[in-house]
Amino acid sequence: MTRGGRQRGTFPKGTPLALKTNKRGQVSFVLRTVPRLKMNIRTIDWKNNKVRIIDQTKLPHELVYLNIDKLKDLWQAIKILQVRGAPALGAAAALGVYLGIKDYPGKDWNGFERELSNVSRYIAGARPTARNLFWGIERACDAASKSKNKPVFQIKQAILAEAKKIMLEDMESCRRIGNYGAKLLRDNSTVMTICNAGILATIDYGTALGVIYRAKEQGKNIEVFSCETRPLLQGARLSTWELHKKGVDVTMIADNTAAALMRQGKIDMVITGADRIAANGDSANKIGTLNLAILCKYHKIPFYIAAPKSTFDLKIKSGREIEIEMRHGDEVSMILNKRFAAPKGAKILNPAFDVTGHELISGIITDKGIIRPPYKKNIARILGK
Numbered sequence: 001m002t003r004g005g006r007q008r009g010t011f012p013k014g015t016p017l018a019l020k021t022n023k024r025g026q027v028s029f030v031l032r033t034v035p036r037l038k039m040n041i042r043t044i045d046w047k048n049n050k051v052r053i054i055d056q057t058k059l060p061h062e063l064v065y066l067n068i069d070k071l072k073d074l075w076q077a078i079k080i081l082q083v084r085g086a087p088a089l090g091a092a093a094a095l096g097v098y099l100g101i102k103d104y105p106g107k108d109w110n111g112f113e114r115e116l117s118n119v120s121r122y123i124a125g126a127r128p129t130a131r132n133l134f135w136g137i138e139r140a141c142d143a144a145s146k147s148k149n150k151p152v153f154q155i156k157q158a159i160l161a162e163a164k165k166i167m168l169e170d171m172e173s174c175r176r177i178g179n180y181g182a183k184l185l186r187d188n189s190t191v192m193t194i195c196n197a198g199i200l201a202t203i204d205y206g207t208a209l210g211v212i213y214r215a216k217e218q219g220k221n222i223e224v225f226s227c228e229t230r231p232l233l234q235g236a237r238l239s240t241w242e243l244h245k246k247g248v249d250v251t252m253i254a255d256n257t258a259a260a261l262m263r264q265g266k267i268d269m270v271i272t273g274a275d276r277i278a279a280n281g282d283s284a285n286k287i288g289t290l291n292l293a294i295l296c297k298y299h300k301i302p303f304y305i306a307a308p309k310s311t312f313d314l315k316i317k318s319g320r321e322i323e324i325e326m327r328h329g330d331e332v333s334m335i336l337n338k339r340f341a342a343p344k345g346a347k348i349l350n351p352a353f354d355v356t357g358h359e360l361i362s363g364i365i366t367d368k369g370i371i372r373p374p375y376k377k378n379i380a381r382i383l384g385k
C-alpha cells in the first residue's frame with residue numbers, strides 16, 4: 001500500500017473493505033459501509049385502540065393492514081396465519097389478552113381473574129407450538145396479578161402497558177440477535193434459510209433474517225437462498241419478499257433444491273428461527289428445518305438457530321415434549337387454497353413443525369449471546385435464573 005494509506009492488515013479479519021484513491025493517487029483500504037437498510041414496516045402494533053397487523057396471507061401481492069378490536073378476530077388471524085412467527089405471536093397473545101378483558105364490566109379482582117383465565121385459555125388454543133404465544137399470555141397475566149389491589153380499570157391498563165413493553169423488547173432483542181449473529185458472517189457469505197424468521201415473524205427486524213440485515217448494515221455482501229417452505233410458502237411469499245425489499249441478494253428455491261446447492265459448495269451457513277427450544281437445545285421450527293440440519297451435518301455446513309430468550313421453554317427437558325401443531329390436509333393437497341394438487345380424498349399428513357435435535361445445531365444465536373454445546377449446561381448458565 002502507498003504512503004498514507006491504511007493497510008488491509010490494520011482491519012480485523014473479515015471486515016468488508018473497499019479501495020479508495022485520493023487526489024494524489026494514493027490508494028488505501030477503507031471500511032465498506034452501507035446506509036441502514038430501508039423498508040421500515042411493522043408487523044404488529046397497537047394503534048387507535050386496535051391491534052394493527054399486516055395480513056400475511058395477502059403477501060407478496062398486496063401489503064394490507066388489518067385493524068382488529070375483537071378477540072375472536074385476533075384468534076382467527078392467529079389461526080389462519082395472518083399474523084405468525086413466534087415473537088409476533090407473543091405480542092399478539094398479550095394484546096389479545098387486553099382485547100379480551102378490556103370491556104369486562106365487573107369491579108372486583110376475583111371476577112376479573114376468572115375472566116382473565118377464560119380469555120387466556122381461549123388464546124392459548126389458537127396454536128400449540130410457539131412458546132412465545134404462551135409466554136405473551138403469561139406476561140399479560142403476571143402484569144395483571146401485580147396490579148390486583150388496584151381498581152380494575154388500572155389492571156386493564158397494566159395489561160396493555162405490558163403488551164406494549166413486549167413489542168419494544170422484541171425490537172431490541174432482535175437487534176441484539178442481529179449483532180451477535182452478524183459476527184459469524186464474513187463478507188461474501190451465502191446463507192440458506194427456511195420459512196420466515198424475519199420482520200414479518202417479529203415486530204420489525206427478525207431473528208434469522210435480522211442476522212443477515214445486520215451483516216448487510218455492516219457493509220458485508222450476503223447472498224441468501226430462501227427455501228420456498230411448503231405447504232404455506234412462508235419462504236417464498238414472505239422471506240423472499242422482505243429480503244428483496246431490503247435490498248438483499250435473495251434467490252428463492254424449491255425446498256428439494258437445498259441438498260444440490262450444498263453439494264455444489266454454494267452454502268456457507270444455514271440459519272433458521274425457532275418456535276420452541278427445550279432445555280437441552282432441541283429446537284422446534286417450521287417443518288423441513290430438520291431436513292436442512294441433517295443435510296448440513298452431512299455436508300459439514302454450520303447450522304444455526306436464531307431465537308430470543310422468550311422462545312426457550314426451560315421447563316421441558318427435550319424436544320420430545322414439544323407439541324407439534326397438526327394442520328388441515330387441504331394446505332398440502334391444495335396450492336394456497338386454490339387448486340388441488342392431489343386427488344380428492346387422498347390421505348394427507350400436515351405437521352406444521354419438526355424438532356431438530358441439539359446434536360445437529362452448531363449454535364443458538366440469542367439476545368444474550370451465542371449459545372454453544374453442551375447446550376443443557378450452557379442454556380442454563382446463560383438463560384437460567
Ligand code: MRU
Pocket residue numbers: 081084085086087130194195196197198201202206207208234272273274275285286287352
Ligand atoms: O407457521 P409459522 O409461519 O408461524 O411458522 C413460523 C416459523 O416456523 C418461524 O421460523 C419461527 O416462528 C421463528 S420466527 C422468528
